[in-house]
Amino acid sequence: MPKISDEKRAARRAQILEAAWACFQKEGLHATTMDDIIRASGLSAGAVYSYYPSKDELILAAVTTSLSGLTSLVIPLLQAMPAPAPATLLQQIAATIDQFTAREGYDLKRVALLGWAEAQRNERLRATMRGFYLAFRDLLEQALGRAADAGHLERSLSGKDAAKALLAMIVGFVVQDALLHDVEPEQLARGLAALAPLRRDD
Template sequence: MPRVSDAYLAARRTQVLDAVRACVDRDGLQGATMEGIIQLSGLSTGTVYKYIRSKEEGIEAAMSTALDGLTAELLPHLTADPLPPPPVLVAQLTGTLERFAERESYSLPRVALHGWSAALSNPGLLEKTAPAYRAFRELLTAAATTWQENGELPADAVPSEVAAALLSLLMGFAAQQALLADTSAREHARGFAALFAAGAPAAPAAP
């Protein structure tokens, strides 16, 4: 019997986890079932159970892998040298988030919103996802430190506080996409740029 390739196995796992996300988007976390996941996957029951042993395991894997994938997409912007100024970086991050969230069979922002709600009462899910958010906030802290060193943030700014505010902006963008679906990355970037300009110190008068 020919050996199944790693690429094939990875593709089937992705197919199963996409079915988990689609089921959560359609039915909610409480309403999602293994039967629904199997139906949406288009795979046999035995095949699905090879990759996830329960709905809970599938949800944890679906949430954590989506976070890992998004972080990998955002990382090049946060580690660019030179680092772009705050309004440009925010435009890059929100634009990348918007493109990453595009899915044919489900809304990834809605799935994320379900996940945030569930993590409050599910220690296993919180344990799986919270480290990714903390790690991303640390990357934002490093970016804020660089901006401060470049004179793009006030000298008395606290980089970790700037990072917390930026993470809230990005999570809030995802929440608006999930709840209202009437805002865009471009609009968020323009709004942030306007706020950033409004809060910037006035340029010194010409001698």
């Protein structure tokens, strides 16, 4: 049999993941079966299992693929020079999340809620997500340090504390929008700007 090209393999993996995300949103992680995903993908059972031998492997791949895809889009925002004010950075990140997660037939924000819940019982998934969020928080801390250098934050503030607070807002945006569908990135920016204390020069 002829070998499948790398491009074809990547396309098939993406096809299976798209089917999995749609099924997960519709039925939940536990109620969704491999048969559901196979039917939704339009591929044979053998083809799907050759890429993902089990549903646990498929869940892990779905999470890591979405996180890595989003990270590749957010990193340039975190490394921008000159560094933006925290409210602007929050708006930029939330807008990027909005654009990345809105898919035809499903929303990855809703799937993210399922992934966070699954991580509480799946040690391998929890470790994967923990590594991602710790690395992301470190990048936020570095970005906020540059924001302080640019005069957007008081230097006396803890960069680590600020990064934790900003990450909480980003995660909170995902939760609120998935549940309430009424949160816009610019609203987050205005809210953060209103909550932030005035910078003191004394």
